[in-house]
Amino acid sequence: MKKIFIVLLSLIFIGASFTSVTSIEIKTSSIIGPRESPMPGDLKDGKLPEFPPFPQPAISSHHELYPLTKSDFVVTLIEQLDEELYLSYLEELVAFGPRYTYSKACTDAGNYIYNEFIEMGLETRKHEWNDEDPTVFNVEATLLGSNEESDEIYIICAHYDTVSESPGADDDGSGVAAVMAAAKLMSSYSTEHTVRFVTFSGEEQGLFGSRYYVEEVISKNIAGVLNVDMIGFAEDEEDASYVIVYRDTENPLEWMTEFTTNIAGEYQEYIELEVVPGGSSGGSDHWHFWQAGFSAIFYAEYNFNYNYHSPDDTIENMDIDYAVRNSRLILATLAELAIITELQAPIKPIILSGPAEGKSGKEYTYAASTTDPQGDQIYYLWDWGDDTDSGWIGPYISGVECEESKTWSNRGDYLIKVKAKDDEGHESEWSDPLSASMPKNKSYINRPILNFLQQHPNLFPILQQLLLKL
Numbered sequence: 152m153k154k155i156f157i158v159l160l161s162l163i164f165i166g167a168s169f170t171s172v173t174s175i176e177i178k179t180s181s182i183i184g185p186r187e188s189p190m191p192g193d194l195k196d197g198k199l200p201e202f203p204p205f206p207q208p209a210i211s212s213h214h215e216l217y218p219l220t221k222s223d224f225v226v227t228l229i230e231q232l233d234e235e236l237y238l239s240y241l242e243e244l245v246a247f248g249p250r251y252t253y254s255k256a257c258t259d260a261g262n263y264i265y266n267e268f269i270e271m272g273l274e275t276r277k278h279e280w281n282d283e284d285p286t287v288f289n290v291e292a293t294l295l296g297s298n299e300e301s302d303e304i305y306i307i308c309a310h311y312d313t314v315s316e317s318p319g320a321d322d323d324g325s326g327v328a329a330v331m332a333a334a335k336l337m338s339s340y341s342t343e344h345t346v347r348f349v350t351f352s353g354e355e356q357g358l359f360g361s362r363y364y365v366e367e368v369i370s371k372n373i374a375g376v377l378n379v380d381m382i383g384f385a386e387d388e389e390d391a392s393y394v395i396v397y398r399d400t401e402n403p404l405e406w407m408t409e410f411t412t413n414i415a416g417e418y419q420e421y422i423e424l425e426v427v428p429g430g431s432s433g434g435s436d437h438w439h440f441w442q443a444g445f446s447a448i449f450y451a452e453y454n455f456n457y458n459y460h461s462p463d464d465t466i467e468n469m470d471i472d473y474a475v476r477n478s479r480l481i482l483a484t485l486a487e488l489a490i491i492t493e494l495q496a497p498i499k500p501i502i503l504s505g506p507a508e509g510k511s512g513k514e515y516t517y518a519a520s521t522t523d524p525q526g527d528q529i530y531y532l533w534d535w536g537d538d539t540d541s542g543w544i545g546p547y548i549s550g551v552e553c554e555e556s557k558t559w560s561n562r563g564d565y566l567i568k569v570k571a572k573d574d575e576g577h578e579s580e581w582s583d584p585l586s587a588s589m590p591k592n593k594s595y596i597n598r599p600i601l602n603f604l605q606q607h608p609n610l611f612p613i614l615q616q617l618l619l620k621l
């Protein structure tokens with residue numbers, strides 16, 4: 152028995168050492184040169200559909216890029232891109248199920264993205280790319296640049312469709328969640344140059360959505376494109392410390408890889424990633440931008456996800472911390488390219504007063520305040536920590552205190568927080584929370600109940616029993 156055990160153990164050991172040797176070899180080769188990249192999953196005969204060459208060459212240019220120095224705006228921006236925000240979008244997307252282009256789930260997901268962009272206050276439109284079917288569309292949201300002399304447009308994009316069998320958490324829910332989180336956070340700022348947040352459909356059938364999109368924007372100055380497709384899978388810590396950037400190796404204007412590599416270095420403490428330049432790739436939506444002659448890069452996870460295009464491409468099989476750090480890198484790159492200049496939203500509010508302890512059933516008043524950088528009027532939203540909120544209240548003049556009262560009906564500990572928005576809809580961060588403890592509960596016996604009991608004393612024990620159960 153003991154012998155068998157030892158033999159088994161050594162077999163396992165030999166197996167394990169083989170696996171680790173193999174995986175190290177794969178990693179080394181991918182650092183040195185180009186590696187296999189993802190491909191759309193529903194291609195006819197495994198080939199990208201052929202499109203005619205673009206009728207005119209794209210002409211694009213970008214402003215002079217100065218040596219990078221860390222910007223406080225960018226630090227604040229990327230610090231807000233956390234797992235909670237990222238998952239709030241990813242979970243909604245995956246909940247639609249497989250989002251096969253032309254299916255209802257895909258259209259529903261597109262409508263969801265469209266509505267979210269609208270709520271962020273961004274100029275949003277559906278780009279319908281199949282004349283015969285209006286349910287098939289890309290979604291584009293625009294943050295207009297403040298520099299009226301600039302015609303530069305920077306694009307961050309991902310595809311929201313999937314193959315028919317897969318919930319598409321990593322492919323490409325991971326990219327769409329990055330685009331949506333970027334849109335949400337950047338919509339509170341001004342940028343010098345215009346930014347577009349674009350999500351495509353028709354990718355898995357052969358990059359259709361992006362092809363028709365590029366046809367439409369070919370005469371514009373698309374100065375740089377950040378395509379995000381599958382950034383959320385890592386098997387171990389080493390995988391999770393690299394990201395691959397596929398680039399247009401034939402384009403002499405290829406400058407974006409270097410730029411994003413510098414961003415990873417400058418903001419290393421918030422991103423903790425090393426950029427590994429990949430080779431060329433025809434496997435995602437950057438392809439037609441390249442074909443047209445635009446500058447674009449394609450971000451993808453370092454260790455390719457073997458669950459892709461299968462029912463196992465789930466959130467559970469992802470590394471969300473890794474996806475968030477990749478999203479931060481891409482967001483910081485976008486913010487530095489478009490030159491983020493000014494916070495539009497009110498500053499993060501502070502809770503000024505209100506009890507940290509009390510009794511449930513009793514009313515308490517809390518006060519908060521903040522200012523708006525442009526001096527706009529401010530609305531406040533209180534989250535009472537019991538799944539209720541105050542709704543937006545206001546307007547208040549910038550800097551004036553907002554008071555709001557609250558009665559908790561159950562005893563418990565509650566985390567109160569408040570956020571603000573200006574009259575153009577730019578939302579602030581949530582305040583630091585105030586913890587309120589409502590341990591005691593004497594309020595069930597209020598004045599009208601007491602009066603009632605005095606008239607019906609025989610009901611008192613029954614009511615008491617009931618209250619004890621609450």
Ligand SMILES: [Zn+2]
Nearest residue numbers: 322323380381
């Ligand atoms: Zn994909």
